[in-house]
């Protein structure tokens with residue numbers, strides 16, 4: 001299965017991944033200007049650039065083999081998509097107990113700032129061919145590779 | 152502190168209807184020209200800090216930025232141009248030499264643009280490179296006086312040669328003046344394209360030994376990073392006497408750029424200025440040069456061609472003749488438009504001669520002395536496209552070096568601020584925050600693409616002339632005609648006027 005790998009030596013800390021992630025999950029997925037200026041609220045990016053200059057890298061859900069969040073979820077809102085292996089969150093079932101946020105060892109689950117009531121996380125937005133962060137990284141620092149490929 | 156009279160060169164415009172306040176520009180400008188104020192949630196800019204590198208413009212996701220020439224007009228004066236006036240303000244303020252990067256940007260004649268190539272019509276057929284084989288392979292090095300062939304086999308032992316799949320190499324740019332990622336990009340592209348990159352006078356970083364077969368290792372007056380393994384790691388050795396951007400001056404690398412890796416590669420203490428002496432202090436004559444050429448040949452068991460690089464100066468033809476007689480296998484001539492990482496502005500813009508004239512003069516001189524075959528001629532100093540390559544070859548060059556064009560392929564935007572060490576494109580910098588902006592995998596692909604594109608174009612133009620081997624164009628000045636040139640210029644170039 002394909003996974004997103006970060007090459008920290010080429011991450012330039014521009015945060016375009018965060019910006020595009022927020023936009024493609026907004027009401028206007030194809031229009032950055034509208035997504036940020038017209039949408040009632042801009043969604044929380046599901047990828048986060050961690051920085052301690054010059055080191056920086058973009059981190060999003062690792063879609064773990066043995067996901068702590070999935071095991072800890074009290075309502076069964078967290079589930080695995082059989083086809084892509086991605087760990088997804090069903091907003092209808094999520095009650096915002098933040099247990100998953102606490103147990104995720106990567107800090108890859110966030111409180112959804114729009115509703116404030118559910119969590120939001122990387123949904124491996126493969127429907128565009130490539131996840132938005134991978135697609136828009138200007139320096140090839142995020143790559144979609146078969147699992148187990150070298151990082 | 153008194154009033155500064157320095158005014159901005161560029162004006163930064165932000166289209167607020169498009170700006171989404173993502174702050175990519177703030178994070179990307181190493182000159183800190185963009186600022187974000189969290190208190191008021193607004194972006195502002197400092198035009199004075201902008202160098203016009205377009206990093207922010209290129210990365211702004213909504214294309215909200217425009218950089219324009221700062222609209223500040225002096226009273227029109229053909230003599231006291233804004234540049235001349237501003238240079239005085241700067242020097243009155245600093246008392247220092249004005250520095251700059253890249254090559255001469257003054258409007259001197261560009262002879263490439265006064266030369267036109269020929270094509271076949273009716274009386275001789277043109278060739279379609281997509282349908283017929285076309286040879287652009289080039290060998291650099293001394294050629295024997297005659298070839299002896301016995302039983303269909305070559306009997307003469309050929310002196311060492313460099314084999315190029317495309318007659319374009321990457322010119323000398325040292326690790327130090329440019330980043331390791333930039334050198335890695337060029338080294339990998341050279342390997343991919345079957346050509347060579349030149350280490351410049353910065354030695355060969357450990358990571359680059361694997362590209363040794365595609366490296367020309369330089370020996371300059373500072374002898375930085377020169378040792379036995381280094382000399383033997385490359386495919387050829389180049390003695391650097393001078394460079395087009397600063398003839399008569401040695402390379403200067405400020406201590407700030409001499410970090411751990413540069414210091415190890417150059418074999419000098421960390422943080423110390425790497426100042427190459429203006430001359431080689433063991434070379435004050437052609438005879439001295441011969442000694443160094445032969446010491447280097449001796450050190451490499453006569454297995455590698457030795458090149459000598461000089462800047463194109465007034466007496467270039469006589470000097471080149473001396474270099475050929477001193478035993479060099481390749482002569483590199485760098486014209487006055489050649490780029491650099493740092494040079495005094497006065498030297499860059501006023502010293503040297505155009506490469507086109509220098510090349511024609513040298514080729515003619517070596518031919519008239521019947522020693523042209525003893526050396527290959529490589530030229531540098533602003534080859535901008537494949538047509539320039541063709542014209543150079545027709546004028547007599549065996550191959551060309553590209554430096555500025557190669558850096559442009561990697562992302563350089565010609566802001567000429569290489570000497571500041573703040574290259575926003577990760578090229579002319581050693582700042583780890585900036586160096587990582589150039590991913591060598593991407594860089595290598597782009598530089599190799601450029602060579603691939605030029606190679607196709609060279610074949611197209613050759614085919615148009617009805618020529619199927621680059622060798623037949625070499626020194627074939629009948630394939631050139633001059634436009635808008637004086638009799639004297641045509642005479643030096645050795646080409647006829649268009650219509651003749």
Ligand code: SF4
Pocket residue numbers: 165169170171172173174175176177194210211212213214215216
């Ligand atoms: S990068 Fe463009 S959109 Fe983002 S803050 Fe700067 S000008 Fe605005």
Ligand code: SF4
Pocket residue numbers: 163179180181182183184185200201202203204205206207208218575
């Ligand atoms: S220096 Fe470059 S990145 Fe900075 S504002 Fe000017 S053009 Fe943009």
Ligand code: SF4
Pocket residue numbers: 204252253558562563564565566567568569570573574575576577578579
């Ligand atoms: S190498 Fe960098 S600093 Fe030098 S001209 Fe190019 S973009 Fe500017």
